[in-house]
Amino acid sequence: MEKLRTHIEEIVSLTDDEFDLIKRFFTTKRTLKNQFLINEGDDVQYEFLVLSGIFKVFYLDEQGKEFILQFAKENWWMSDYQAFFQNKKATMYIECIEAGEVLVSTLEGREKLSSELHKMEHFYRMKLTNGYIALQQRVKLLLSSTPQQRYEEFSKLYPDLLQSIPKKLIAEYLGVSRETLSRLYSK
Amino acid sequence: MEKLRTHIEEIVSLTDDEFDLIKRFFTTKRTLKNQFLINEGDDVQYEFLVLSGIFKVFYLDEQGKEFILQFAKENWWMSDYQAFFQNKKATMYIECIEAGEVLVSTLEGREKLSSELHKMEHFYRMKLTNGYIALQQRVKLLLSSTPQQRYEEFSKLYPDLLQSIPKKLIAEYLGVSRETLSRLYSK
Numbered sequence: 325m326e327k328l329r330t331h332i333e334e335i336v337s338l339t340d341d342e343f344d345l346i347k348r349f350f351t352t353k354r355t356l357k358n359q360f361l362i363n364e365g366d367d368v369q370y371e372f373l374v375l376s377g378i379f380k381v382f383y384l385d386e387q388g389k390e391f392i393l394q395f396a397k398e399n400w401w402m403s404d405y406q407a408f409f410q411n412k413k414a415t416m417y418i419e420c421i422e423a424g425e426v427l428v429s430t431l432e433g434r435e436k437l438s439s440e441l442h443k444m445e446h447f448y449r450m451k452l453t454n455g456y457i458a459l460q461q462r463v464k465l466l467l468s469s470t471p472q473q474r475y476e477e478f479s480k481l482y483p484d485l486l487q488s489i490p491k492k493l494i495a496e497y498l499g500v501s502r503e504t505l506s507r508l509y510s511k
Numbered sequence: 512m513e514k515l516r517t518h519i520e521e522i523v524s525l526t527d528d529e530f531d532l533i534k535r536f537f538t539t540k541r542t543l544k545n546q547f548l549i550n551e552g553d554d555v556q557y558e559f560l561v562l563s564g565i566f567k568v569f570y571l572d573e574q575g576k577e578f579i580l581q582f583a584k585e586n587w588w589m590s591d592y593q594a595f596f597q598n599k600k601a602t603m604y605i606e607c608i609e610a611g612e613v614l615v616s617t618l619e620g621r622e623k624l625s626s627e628l629h630k631m632e633h634f635y636r637m638k639l640t641n642g643y644i645a646l647q648q649r650v651k652l653l654l655s656s657t658p659q660q661r662y663e664e665f666s667k668l669y670p671d672l673l674q675s676i677p678k679k680l681i682a683e684y685l686g687v688s689r690e691t692l693s694r695l696y697s698k
Binding site: 360383385389391393405406410438439442445446448449453455456457458459461462463465466467468469488499 | 570576578580591592596597600625629632633635636639640642643644646647648649650651652653654655656686
């Protein structure tokens, strides 16, 4: 739980009492490679804060083709957020691609912490602000860039993911073919 | 300013005193067709809440090709949010495509209201949550859908925009050619 405290205190500082309250809303869960945290069609009751390991958030189209929405590593939050917030069935999957550990919390926990501690509402707002900006960048990248620009942008933003994630998945995330990506890697 | 109150009270209820405080952080501005609220390279000091009219948020690639990130109509917020939140120069433009009126506020205003009124922090968090979900849907649409699916999804989400925005701009927003879009319209 110390990691959770450090993570939150990057944005707001907490008293011990406050953190005692907060940590009651989180549980730790180990995840093995290829384990699924969310499956299409599930009721989505949880969101996850990654403590270690790497995860992919993806969905399938009608033909079963896979599309990666997001990777997640240490200190990233993940869920099928539309389903989580709007109480709908999952349209996505979350799969562990490198074994690790996550913290699990519920929407009730998020809302309760936000209403009881103004600081936590601030924390969640700041996290959402960053997430919103990152997604807007992802839309821009998808709309306009050439495969080379997408690859360069990704390398700049996530040099560590570039090392630890199979090329096949990176190609999928960038929406470029594997051959194109290999050509870019070899440059 | 009554529209602002109604807009906020969709999420949190306010006392008259609270609203008196809030409205001090907003000013009204009329916008004419083709007027720009943000230009690439600007310092982005403002965000806007649309009261009436229609706006497009777009950017240009190195070749000067235009890409539309977002349309905005009544009750939508808009800015170049990366620049606004992170104090960077604008990489986007906001142009009025149907004359109207906006409320203007600053980052200082947003932060001050959020820290002084827990309710307002909650309001902004909820707005960001919705924005985050909408953007995630936009990424999914761009990643995977055929022109027909994009068009259908857009018609379902924004039937009013479909009527009031030139086809050329809708094609650009969807990332499909104008010819393809015309074919879909005529179906």
